[in-house]
Amino acid sequence: MTxxxxxxxxxxxxxxxxxxHALKGVSLTVNRGERVVVCGPSGSGKxxxxxCINRLETHEEGQIVVDxxxxxxxxxxxxxxxxxxxxxxxxxxxxxxxxxxxxxxxAPIWVRRMARAEAQDLAMHFLARVRIPEQAQKYPGELSGGxxxxxxxxxxxxxxxxxxxxxxxxxxxxxEMIKEVLDVMVELAKDGMTMICVTHEMGFARTVADAMVFMxxxxxxxxxxxxxxxASPESxxxxxxxxxxxSH
Amino acid sequence: xxxxxxxxxxxxxxxxxxxxxxxAAAYLIGRWLxxxxxxxxxxxVWRAPDGRACTAASEGAGACWAFLGQWGRFILxxxxxYDSQWRPLLVIVAFAALLLLSCDRRLWGRWLSPIWIVGxxxxxxxxxxxxxxxxxxxxxxxxxLPLTLILAIVGLALAFPLAVLLxxxxxxxMPAIRALSVxxxxxxxxxxxxTVLFMASVMLPLFLPGGTSxxxxxxxxxxxxxxxxxxLAEVVRGGLQAMPKGQYEAADALGLGYWRKMRLIILPQAxxxxxxxLVNIFIAGFKxxxxxxxxxxxxxxxxxxxxxxxxxxxxxxxxxxxxxxAIYFVFCFFMSRYSGSLEANFRRGxx
Amino acid sequence: MRSLKPRLGALLLQGxxxxxVVGLGVFLVRNALDNMARAGIATGYSYLDREASFExxxxxxPYEPSDSYGWALVVGLLNTLLVAALxxxxxxxxxxxxxxxxxxxxxxxxxxxxVYVEALRNVPLLLQLILWxxxxxxxxxxxxxxxHPLPGVFISVRGIALPWPVLSPxxxxxxxxxxxxxxxxxxxxxxxxxxxxxxTVYTAAFIAEIVRGGIEGVRHGQTEAAQALGLTRAQTLRLxxxxxxxxxxxxxxxxxYLALTKNTSLAVAIGYPELMSITNTTLNQTGQAIEAIxxxxxxxxxxxxxxxxxMNWYNRRIALAGx
Numbered sequence: 021m022t023x024x025x026x027x028x029x030x031x032x033x034x035x036x037x038x039x040x041h042a043l044k045g046v047s048l049t050v051n052r053g054e055r056v057v058v059c060g061p062s063g064s065g066k067x068x069x070x071x072c073i074n075r076l077e078t079h080e081e082g083q084i085v086v087d088x089x090x091x092x093x094x095x096x097x098x099x100x101x102x103x104x105x106x107x108x109x110x111x112x113x114x115x116x117x118x119x120x121x122x123x124x125x126x127a128p129i130w131v132r133r134m135a136r137a138e139a140q141d142l143a144m145h146f147l148a149r150v151r152i153p154e155q156a157q158k159y160p161g162e163l164s165g166g167x168x169x170x171x172x173x174x175x176x177x178x179x180x181x182x183x184x185x186x187x188x189x190x191x192x193x194x195x196e197m198i199k200e201v202l203d204v205m206v207e208l209a210k211d212g213m214t215m216i217c218v219t220h221e222m223g224f225a226r227t228v229a230d231a232m233v234f235m236x237x238x239x240x241x242x243x244x245x246x247x248x249x250x251a252s253p254e255s256x257x258x259x260x261x262x263x264x265x266x267s268h
Numbered sequence: 269x270x271x272x273x274x275x276x277x278x279x280x281x282x283x284x285x286x287x288x289x290x291x292a293a294a295y296l297i298g299r300w301l302x303x304x305x306x307x308x309x310x311x312x313v314w315r316a317p318d319g320r321a322c323t324a325a326s327e328g329a330g331a332c333w334a335f336l337g338q339w340g341r342f343i344l345x346x347x348x349x350y351d352s353q354w355r356p357l358l359v360i361v362a363f364a365a366l367l368l369l370s371c372d373r374r375l376w377g378r379w380l381s382p383i384w385i386v387g388x389x390x391x392x393x394x395x396x397x398x399x400x401x402x403x404x405x406x407x408x409x410x411x412x413l414p415l416t417l418i419l420a421i422v423g424l425a426l427a428f429p430l431a432v433l434l435x436x437x438x439x440x441x442m443p444a445i446r447a448l449s450v451x452x453x454x455x456x457x458x459x460x461x462x463t464v465l466f467m468a469s470v471m472l473p474l475f476l477p478g479g480t481s482x483x484x485x486x487x488x489x490x491x492x493x494x495x496x497x498x499x500l501a502e503v504v505r506g507g508l509q510a511m512p513k514g515q516y517e518a519a520d521a522l523g524l525g526y527w528r529k530m531r532l533i534i535l536p537q538a539x540x541x542x543x544x545x546l547v548n549i550f551i552a553g554f555k556x557x558x559x560x561x562x563x564x565x566x567x568x569x570x571x572x573x574x575x576x577x578x579x580x581x582x583x584x585x586x587x588x589x590x591x592x593x594a595i596y597f598v599f600c601f602f603m604s605r606y607s608g609s610l611e612a613n614f615r616r617g618x619x
Numbered sequence: 620m621r622s623l624k625p626r627l628g629a630l631l632l633q634g635x636x637x638x639x640v641v642g643l644g645v646f647l648v649r650n651a652l653d654n655m656a657r658a659g660i661a662t663g664y665s666y667l668d669r670e671a672s673f674e675x676x677x678x679x680x681p682y683e684p685s686d687s688y689g690w691a692l693v694v695g696l697l698n699t700l701l702v703a704a705l706x707x708x709x710x711x712x713x714x715x716x717x718x719x720x721x722x723x724x725x726x727x728x729x730x731x732x733x734v735y736v737e738a739l740r741n742v743p744l745l746l747q748l749i750l751w752x753x754x755x756x757x758x759x760x761x762x763x764x765x766x767h768p769l770p771g772v773f774i775s776v777r778g779i780a781l782p783w784p785v786l787s788p789x790x791x792x793x794x795x796x797x798x799x800x801x802x803x804x805x806x807x808x809x810x811x812x813x814x815x816x817x818x819t820v821y822t823a824a825f826i827a828e829i830v831r832g833g834i835e836g837v838r839h840g841q842t843e844a845a846q847a848l849g850l851t852r853a854q855t856l857r858l859x860x861x862x863x864x865x866x867x868x869x870x871x872x873x874x875x876y877l878a879l880t881k882n883t884s885l886a887v888a889i890g891y892p893e894l895m896s897i898t899n900t901t902l903n904q905t906g907q908a909i910e911a912i913x914x915x916x917x918x919x920x921x922x923x924x925x926x927x928x929x930m931n932w933y934n935r936r937i938a939l940a941g942x
Contacts, residue, residue: 076843093278102849113844117862126858127848172844179848279726286725293727444633448640458923459916460881462895467916470908474654475647555743562745562888569746585753593742593750600741 025088027052027183027214028073033082035068042068043079044238050183050216055209057225057246058218060235061261066218069235070185073216074098074105087182103131106176110188112168114160120147120171121156124178132179139178146174150204166197170204177208184208186217222265226250234258307331319581335584336591339575343591346411346571352403356414359391363417371606388422407485411566413595415485419567420554423492424500430493431500436530438505449501456498462559465491469563488560492553499549507542508534544614547607551600568592651909660906664914667692673900675892677808688901695897696918702814702893703880709819710879711872714826719856721831732827739824745885747821752813752889755779759809762800771804779807810891814883822879829875833868834860866937873930877923884919894918 028050035043043065050056058066071077073084075091075098084091086101115123124143128134134142147153150170160168169189176184186205190198202224209215209228219225225232225246232249234242234257242255250266253259281287311330315337316322322332336343345353366387370380395414398404410418437449456464468491472482511534519529539546561569572588575581655662667689675682679697682690720732739747756776760766765775771782771793780794780801794804807815837860845855884895894915902911 074847076847093274095283099849099851102847105847107844107847109840109844109847111840113838113840115841115844115859115863117866127850130854130858131849175848279724282724286723286728289725290727293731297727297731442629442633444637448636454924455916455920458920460884460895460919462884462887463912463916463919466899467912470902471912474651474909477650477653551741555741558743558745559885562885569743569749573749583757585750585757589746589750589753593746596743596746597738597741601737604741 026050027054027087028216029083029085030069030073031083031085033069033072033079033084035065035072035077035079035081042238043072045082046235046238046240047082048233048240048243050214052182052214053212054230055213055215055228056217056231056233057229058216058233058235059220059222059225059261059265060241063237064235065238066235067187070187070216070218073185074102074107076107103179104182106179106181106184108169108172108176108184108186108189110191112160112165112172112192114168114172114175116160119157119159120152120163123160123171124175127175127179143174143178146177147171149177149207150174151200164197165193166200169193169197169201173201173204173208183214183216186215186219188218188220190219190221220265222250234261236261319578319584322581322584332584332587335575335581335587338581339578339588340591342412343568343571343575343588344412345414346566347409348411348414349403349405349409352397352405355394355397355402355405356410356412359394359414360417362387362391362394363421384425388425391418392422407483408566410485412568412571415565416554416557416567419485419489419492419557419560419565420550423489423557424496424550424553426489426493427496427500430497431504432535434497434501435504435508438501439508453498453501456495457502461491461495461556462562464495465559465563467491468494484563484565488563488565492557496549496553499552500546503542503545503549504538506545507538507540510541511538541614544607544611547603547610551603551607554599554603555596568595655909658906662907662910664910666901666905666907666910669905671901671904673904675897676890677811677892688905691897691901692894692914695892695894698891699880699883699893699895702811702818702883702886702891703876705815706818706822706879706883707876709815710822710826710875713819714823715830717823717827718830718834721827722834724852736824736827739821740828744817744821744882745888748813748817748885748889751817752809755809755813762796765796765801773801775801776809777801777806778809779812780804781807808891810886810889813889814886814891814893818879818882822875822882825875825878826872829868829871830864832871833864836867837863869933869937870930873926873933877926880922880926881919 026049028048030046030048033043033046034041046065046069048056048069058069060066068077072079073086073091078093079091087104089097089100091097091101114120115126118126121140121143124146125134125136125139128139128142129136144153144156147156150173152167152170155163155167155171160171163171173189189205190201193201198221202221205215205217205224206228215228217224217229229246232242232244232246233240234249234253234255236257242249242253242258244253249258250262253262280290307329308331311326312333313322313326313330314333316325316332316334319332319335322334326332341353345356348356366384369375369383375383393399394402395410395418396405396407434449434453437445438453440446440449465488468487469484472487472490473480476482515533515537516529519533524532557567558569561567561573569592572592576583576585576588652662668687670685671688671691672684673691674684675691675694677698678694679701680694682694717732717735720728721736723729723732755774755778759774759776762773762775762777765773765780767773771791773780773794773796777800781804782791782793783805784790785792792803794801794806834856841859841863842855845859850858883893886893887895887899890896898911898915902908905911
């Protein structure tokens with residue numbers, strides 16, 4: 021499905037958890053090759069929003085369209101979208117009972133129906149790209165946090181997605197391992213991958229982002245290019261947030 | 269899911285397989301439910317002079333609730349003297365009240381044990397009689413629901429202190445005590461309850477001097493206590509193991525001796541953690557009281573079996589066993605619901 | 620440097636405890652020997668060689684009443700193992716299916732599985748066995764009007780007749796009605812059928828909860844990661860969830876298998892000749908209760924210990940690398 025339209029479009033998306041209004045009319049457009057960084061205080065709905073994109077959460081009102089396919093209850097739509105959208109989680113979520121290599125080839129074999137040999141070549145290619153090809157036969161439990169997250173990125177990339185979603189990828193890492201993961205993400209961005217990244221890492225955002233999206237209390241408060249966002253944020257809430265985040 | 273239609277679509281007809289299952293299940297449930305209601309209500313006979321008349325009146329296609337009207341009291345109280353049956357009835361009510369009272373968390377701590385001890389003693393006195401102008405009723409006439417309750421409650425109440433000693437013994441640093449505790453626990457847990465009951469019922473008289481006879485109920489009760497002490501001990505041990513080492517260290521640092529440390533600091537917390545698992549053992553124990561029917565005690569299964577062999581009311585085993593099955597179910601179901609809510613509460617508290 | 624006193628105190632206490640236990644043991648054994656001598660009951664295990672002189676309804680190996688008590692015990696043990704083995708296999712299959720059904724998306728299926736589990740877990744097993752036995756014994760029709768739920772399967776007062784494979788020439792020997800009963804195939808006695816069905820159905824309810832707990836115990840993030848990669852629900856269950864769930868499931872599952880094996884002893888109440896029943900008959904006839912019960916407990920204990928060892932071996936083998 022190659023349109024020339026936007027890669028991802030959210031139009032007036034609402035979501036409730038029971039009575040709690042988690043997303044209040046969120047609208048966002050992400051074009052091909054764009055890198056969007058979403059920031060904001062905890063509980064602002066950032067994770068909820070991107071998890072709605074690949075239907076890990078369900079939205080109640082509004083539309084979400086990924087590469088021309090709308091996100092609905094239709095299982096075939098959801099399956100098609102998940103093939104094209106890669107996700108990296110805060111808790112890595114590697115499969116502990118499989119080796120690193122097996123983690124990477126699982127989806128290509130069972131979802132894209134690749135032959136095992138071809139999938140393994142693909143997996144080794146991406147493991148080299150995240151710079152840990154020698155760990156292929158190890159189990160996730162034997163790797164450091166930074167290594168595990170890089171494997172998780174490679175696992176998502178092995179499906180050759182059109183878009184990568186990152187849900188606070190470095191928040192669960194010890195400080196000395198954050199850089200190795202961010203370096204991989206920067207490289208990915210330089211290669212032209214469309215990304216939406218929820219993160220607190222403002223240095224990374226300044227380097228990579230085409231647009232900064234600030235969310236608070238379930239709504240998008242401000243969208244701006246990073247230079248403008250960091251230098252002179254318009255909304256008061258964004259100013260407050262930035263003063264807290266950048267001061268230490 | 270905002271609308272009922274959306275809910276039905278996803279949860280009942282979410283795919284080809286799911287839809288087929290829904291249709292098949294709805295059909296089967298409909299048929300069985302209809303057949304059951306037909307048997308239990310539509311064609312049921314509520315009054316009849318004897319078994320044959322009952323079957324005739326329902327044309328063999330309906331339940332004979334008249335059987336329960338005639339035999340229900342016997343099934344519940346068994347051979348207990350007819351005129352004194354208000355006493356076991358009171359005992360049942362008292363136990364129910366005690367159990368419901370124990371669910372109130374405000375009473376946990378200082379008040380619960382004294383209340384239970386007093387309640388148990390009063391109930392046993394009420395059943396036995398011989399004082400306060402009550403007629404004496406020997407234990408071999410105790411039967412039915414009061415007997416089941418007494419076996420379960422007294423059994424587990426006595427097993428509990430023994431279980432605590434065994435659990436402490438198993439964690440002891442003294443090798444002889446640890447070995448004895450482990451041997452006891454593993455031996456008992458490795459054999460079926462019925463063998464322990466047989467051992468108590470058949471072997472115990474042989475082990476005592478000069479053929480002293482022990483009351484049959486006491487023998488069964490002893491077997492029960494010895495068996496469940498081992499299982500309760502493992503639960504308590506789990507609680508003790510789950511205690512953070514810091515608690516032990518803090519108590520030691522304060523200079524408390526071993527028994528004070530256990531009594532004041534460790535055991536209260538360990539037992540609280542174990543309560544859901546302890547309730548589960550209690551449920552199992554309550555169900556296991558049925559085994560005493562095999563060694564000749566007159567519990568609910570015995571009374572029910574007896575009732576269906578009466579010559580003028582033969583063969584209504586579905587009604588009889590359904591009745592006692594319902595009693596067990598109600599009891600166990602509510603206890604397990606309570607245990608589940610306790611567990612949920614503890615998990616929330618510790619988050 | 621620990622002082623001598625506490626160590627002395629501990630030694631003293633242990634000495635006292637051992638002395639008390641030994642003393643109790645001596646006391647009990649002396650009384651037992653006394654009582655048994657007075658009642659003229661023999662001691663020792665020589666009775667195992669004596670003639671049993673009672674019938675056994677169902678036996679996997681040839682048995683005559685003229686065989687010894689020891690041989691009767693072997694027959695009983697084999698019957699126990701037969702029911703246990705079949706029960707374990709059937710209960711695992713049924714229990715796993717119901718456990719998965721508890722987590723199905725179809726609401727009706729979920730609730731039916733819940734009703735099954737709650738109904739069976741809250742009613743005593745003995746009562747369930749007695750009910751099944753009565754259904755098969757009392758309600759079942761005479762052979763000539765037997766229930767015929769499946770091709771080749773006949774349920775009557777005489778038991779359940781099933782087709783049985785024959786080796787040469789390879790075919791199924793299907794039971795057919797001849798004279799007053801069924802011939803061909805195999806016939807399971809009502810007692811055996813009631814015990815097997817009752818144990819299977821009851822244990823399956825507990826296994827269902829173990830399986831459900833295992834699947835739910837796998838962290839939710841695993842399912843999310845699999846779904847984000849595009850795996851279907853079935854693929855997620857098979858490739859990601861179940862392998863991890865098995866690690867959680869196997870230890871309590873083995874305990875359940877052990878419980879089922881021990882529960883076969885309830886057959887004594889419905890007349891199936893397994894280990895407990897045969898021991899019961901033996902001790903009634905010989906009067907040597909202590910030896911008979913001790914021997915039976917030793918056998919059950921051996922089975923339990925074997926299962927514990929198996930569980931420990933399994934746990935060590937499947938521990939996740941680096942976990």
